[in-house]
Amino acid sequence: MKITYRALDLNNDVQLNKVKQLIDADLSEPYSIYVYRYFLNQWPELALLAFDIESEDKETPIGCIISKSECHAAARERGYIGMLAVDHKYRRMGIAKNLAKLAIVKMKTGGCDEIMLETEVDNFAALNLYESLGFIRVKRMYKYYLNHGDAYRLILPLTEKAVQKSYILNEELR
């Protein structure tokens, strides 16, 4: 098996459908097509897919990460990882970690000061994964998901701006 990673092709319906399938299969949160479109159409370069190019289905993604990057509180550029999933057959091989690293590099080079995400408090796989990349839990949010599950918000600070209070940064900008 040989895994390669590349950005999503927005015009490729097969890719989009497989991405939906991967995510719908395991994430508890039900996303409508509009949610996918919200991320993918605005930040296609931050949607990365993994392919097994030695498999029969080498054009079908076996893992994906969907992210965005926006200015937060007029103070810092915040990268955000919205969704991440890897096909069951390919788990525990470091694919998710590679996808996350690639996305982080992209967001970092794109000027992000921090990267944020949320995950269910009992999703130990995801928590281990993100924490092994240096994310820390900054808050717990009760009943954050539609299934009433609690979430942790995790942040990876990349620059000084990530650790300054927004209002202080805004005052400095003024």
Next chain:
Amino acid sequence: MYGQVKYQRIEHPRYNLDEKLYLLGLTDDPSWPKDDELYDITHIFKALSSQMDAKDIVKTKECGFYEFTHALEVNNKKLDTSSIPLKQEEIHFDCNKPHGETEEERINFVTAIASRLLRSITTWLNDHQTFPATVLSCRYIEHFLIQLYSLPGTIDILKTGDEYYDTFLNTCTASVCYFLSFVSNIQETSILYEDEDLSFDPMALDSFHLLRNQAVIAKKLEDSIKILSSPQYLNKNVKDLINLMHIFSSLIHIEDLVSKYSEDSEYLDKIITVSDDLNVSYDWSRMPPNGSFSMIAQKTLSNNSPVHSIVEPVNSFNGWIDLAKDLKLAISVSQSKSPIEFLQFVNFFTRTQERHPLSRAVFLLFYSRKNGNIIGKYGKNEFVDKIWREFSTTATAIDLQNELVFQNLSLVIDHCYTAVTEWIRNLTNNHARARRCIGSRIEMWSDIETQTHTVEQYLHKQPLPDNIDSAKKASHLWPLTLWSRAMKNSTIIDYSLRGFELELYQPFECMEMTWFVSHIASESDETLREVEKILNSKFNQISELTGQLLKTKQNVKKLNSYKPQLARNIKYLKYLRAHNNVLRKLSIFQTYQFGILKSYGIIDNNELKELPFVSCELLHNLRFKKLIGTKFMKKLTYAAFQKFLNQYVINGPEFQEKLQKVVEEMKLALADARIDVKEIIHSINKGDEDTSMLTGTRLVKDEALSFYEELENSIELLGNNLDTITVSLPETVSGDLKQKFFVKLRYDKGSCPYFPILTLLEKQ
């Protein structure tokens, strides 16, 4: 995983005509729209969409971000409520028909509906389920609310021709709808958070607001109970129904707690006794008629939430007991006899247990009255003044009777009032929200400290007489600065320790957090000692002076009134210091514990330093972000932290001897903490009578006891863990022990979650 906005409140009913007709019972097919009423636009749609690029976004002005991301997707089973499958019995369920062939069947049906409806309410409120998946799944509630729009002013909605439905079930339904308007009003106060505390989407069916006549419903319930208790029903199986009706009857009075600030808890007691009774005697073999609980409302009403399957309530009335007990506790605050009791109430009300959201909201609306009065006893100035006096200002120059002092403090009083009421509100939130809010207020306390210090500096320059000996000038004490500093310190400690409770910190972060808490607790101890000094000096001053001042009777009276207050304060301070000492000693213990594991190379506070994207300094600063802007944090840089933490690491020659010393130190810390905890527990148990401490926990005795008993358990567990660790580790630091061991934070039941156990585990 991206979380979405759960739903948006629709302010006005927006039914289409067919829906409305169905809702009014004028058509019997809810599966709107019907095929022959539709015009097929597929070909137009396809033609237009074929010209579009995948990147194109079709968006209208009315469609903002939330609608855009949350728009429901047709045919998506998780999102499209119009695709909810319904059984025939649900579609054709008729609320205006008496279900059940015989009287006995009808009694059973009505009892089962009423029972399930009641338990659905607690499933909704206690277990945080959605409204449509619980209460609104009851067809009688839906029917009642719909009919209310067209029949405002009446509550006789059910017209089946059968007494069990038209009188008894109808009244129960009215009671629930009345209660809904109360819950809705609570929700509108924004005390509770929609997503976190209470999920109330009535799907535009808000006619419960039209039900304003509590007395009418109360009377009907009373009459119903009377009828059912009459000899005519003696041989009928209505005992359960009567019990249930008692709960419905109490339900409508919960509102009185905030509308009339009623302190009457009789009906809450009734809920408890009746629920207890029902738990024992209720006949669970009864089932409601098929179709009487359904997802049909989600399908047919104005709904932009995803599909929520019905949550079957459990076969128990314990939910009602929990709700009633929490409400009773919330209003017991009115019995507080002093600000200390009031503040301790706030401190322990939700400390070890998440309280029922309604009880938290009721507490806030109950203690702070519309006229600005606190529990019907104190006005703003009096409240703040009493808090100060119970802490540090008694017999000092901070005497609000003095015009000059009052004028200079009036702004400070306002700010302190805001800070204290904010603190009360913050602590009353659910635990996750509470920590966030407490954190946001640290800077405010820091500002208040500066502000009080400035005013006190100014007052010192004024010719203020000493409050005890008016012949002298007031001495330079800082009672207000010390009060605000003590509040700031305890807020920081609380904020930091609650991070453990919420499991926010990873094992590698523990050392920084526990060292930080111990550091602030040391500062806090100094502050409390300062206050103690003021109080003792005032006490002594009075004792020495009373003889000389007997000449003026008024003075003697004043001085004598100071003495008991000062004695109280000293006793209270003793408690505060003991409490603070327990937290300090346990934090020191934890820091040492981490230090030992770090000395063996098993864990490191900077262990992420090798990771590609990580700066340990940035992680540290992110963790302490809420504290940025406070004066003391300017000194506590990342580098300073590292220096302090390294003092806890054992290295160099004579490792074992040094280790033994550290272990001794740790055991001493635990022993110290144990003494203080025991003393606090003793005082709580004795109601502060004949004790050395004043805990002020009379109203929250169980809650306070459970907190300190958890701490007591933690002390034992931490001690045991230390023993386990010391025997598991080799005598000398050799080899890469990180390959063999790892550290996990363990949260044992019955122990204090602020001090999880740093457990050493062998890698598989």
